[in-house]
Amino acid sequence: MGTLVTDFLIYRWRYWIGYGLIALAFIGLLLFAGLYVPGGLSQQEIASTVKSAAIDVTNPESMAVTSLPYALAQKASFELFGVSNFSIKLPSLICAFIASVGAILLLRRWFKPNVAVLATIILVTTGQFLYVAQSGNTGITYIMWSVWLLLAATMVTGSLKHKNLWKLAFFIIAGLSLYTPLSLYLLLAIISAAVLHPHVRYVLKKMALKKLLAFVFLTVLLSTPLIYGIYLNPEFGLRLLGIPSTWPPNIIDNGATLIQQYVNFISPASGVLMTPVFGLGSIALIGLGAWQLFKTRYTARSYTVTAWLVLLVPILLINPSYTSITFVPFLLLLASGLEYLFRSWYKMFPRNPYARIVGLIPLVVLVGGLVVSGIDRYVYGYHYDPETAKSFSRDLTLLNRQVKSGDSTTILVAQSEKRFYEAVAKYDGKIIGNNTNLTITTAVPSGAFAASRLANGDVQDREIEKIVVTSHSKESDRFYLYK
Numbered sequence: 001m002g003t004l005v006t007d008f009l010i011y012r013w014r015y016w017i018g019y020g021l022i023a024l025a026f027i028g029l030l031l032f033a034g035l036y037v038p039g040g041l042s043q044q045e046i047a048s049t050v051k052s053a054a055i056d057v058t059n060p061e062s063m064a065v066t067s068l069p070y071a072l073a074q075k076a077s078f079e080l081f082g083v084s085n086f087s088i089k090l091p092s093l094i095c096a097f098i099a100s101v102g103a104i105l106l107l108r109r110w111f112k113p114n115v116a117v118l119a120t121i122i123l124v125t126t127g128q129f130l131y132v133a134q135s136g137n138t139g140i141t142y143i144m145w146s147v148w149l150l151l152a153a154t155m156v157t158g159s160l161k162h163k164n165l166w167k168l169a170f171f172i173i174a175g176l177s178l179y180t181p182l183s184l185y186l187l188l189a190i191i192s193a194a195v196l197h198p199h200v201r202y203v204l205k206k207m208a209l210k211k212l213l214a215f216v217f218l219t220v221l222l223s224t225p226l227i228y229g230i231y232l233n234p235e236f237g238l239r240l241l242g243i244p245s246t247w248p249p250n251i252i253d254n255g256a257t258l259i260q261q262y263v264n265f266i267s268p269a270s271g272v273l274m275t276p277v278f279g280l281g282s283i284a285l286i287g288l289g290a291w292q293l294f295k296t297r298y299t300a301r302s303y304t305v306t307a308w309l310v311l312l313v314p315i316l317l318i319n320p321s322y323t324s325i326t327f328v329p330f331l332l333l334l335a336s337g338l339e340y341l342f343r344s345w346y347k348m349f350p351r352n353p354y355a356r357i358v359g360l361i362p363l364v365v366l367v368g369g370l371v372v373s374g375i376d377r378y379v380y381g382y383h384y385d386p387e388t389a390k391s392f393s394r395d396l397t398l399l400n401r402q403v404k405s406g407d408s409t410t411i412l413v414a415q416s417e418k419r420f421y422e423a424v425a426k427y428d429g430k431i432i433g434n435n436t437n438l439t440i441t442t443a444v445p446s447g448a449f450a451a452s453r454l455a456n457g458d459v460q461d462r463e464i465e466k467i468v469v470t471s472h473s474k475e476s477d478r479f480y481l482y483k
Helices: 014-035 043-053 068-081 085-110 113-125 127-134 139-158 163-177 183-196 198-205 209-222 224-232 234-240 251-262 280-295 300-318 323-348 353-384 395-403 415-426
Strands: 408-412 437-441 449-452 464-469 477-482
Touching (some): 014 085, 014 113, 014 127, 043 085, 085 139, 085 323, 085 395, 113 353, 127 353, 139 183, 163 183, 183 198, 251 300, 280 353, 300 323, 395 464
Parallel strands (some): 408 437, 408 449
Antiparallel strands (some): 464 477
């Protein structure tokens, strides 16, 4: 009897080998994105740094901020490593890794292993995911909380092992996720599925009431600072719901923004976030997955994803800045589209092994094209596109490497920059190998000092020793060093 393909060790371990290679590639991409591309800080990252540095755990009012768990993690990063590009981005890189692990587990629970592997590859190489993974603000938390909430809910209703542990995990994640804007809508979608779907309703009925109340109390306990923050500032609660500060919103302009972000492939836009956020091939698979969602609307996962999208669409129309929140439902729709392609081909040739193998070739080409185009667009777009590259400031890197000198350095900054540079000075001694004493001022000092580009206009009759520049073609003069 001849040896079958299934007898080889590499075949039996093919999925673990695949996930291992994905993990190594993903870690490499995260480090590359975190350190080199785009290589600077956006205004959102600068604002996040100011917010995190201002938190005082002894002052409850300072903790009334959105995405508090992320802000505390970023503050801890500053305490350990000082304020640098890497320490600002480190919490996002960790959250991205956690989100990717959760996505792998979730996709394996919802789809077959071959679909899960391919969808995971597309996930970790999508430009939008790589961007939020390295961006030192809260964008990645929308993905992380969504993935783990859905995974925990799935394990509670479907797993026979460690159910109590997954129940505890679900309510803990629910309490922490409420600090992130729009997370409430996923919880409402899960609750609606629990109420409307017969199987989920049956599982919940079997749960002991005392245990359920204890878990709910734990969620409320974790949300206590959030509740207190809303009490102090009701507008804080509106931000968590995604309600914009200006009212009424311009629905027409917001709709045009959403079209640009998702389906305008004719004239893509550059900026902090390159649009459209998904490639044409990914959008086609997402559309196919949406059709499959409609056809299988009797399943619990269809209930949840449909309810979630129905709740998100009106919010995105009034506040289209929350693009990241749609990443997870679109990922699930994309995986559903891939599953449909596999299933349709295998149905055509249920017993012909050669046809089944040949049918994989166009799928491999499709996925390979999505992967290569995603990485290529991210690397070249965020590194070389002039409109995108200039949206990221390299001033902090220049400050840490070229401006500081001697035992003390005085930096003249504009009033609009003051809070950020004060946060840098606050943790300046934490940077390894740094012995400088950084002083921030908005008035021209008498001795030697460095002036930021924005503040340099206030300096008169002083001798310039050096101009620190970047490689940008415009506004490349970043710091002026005066004797």
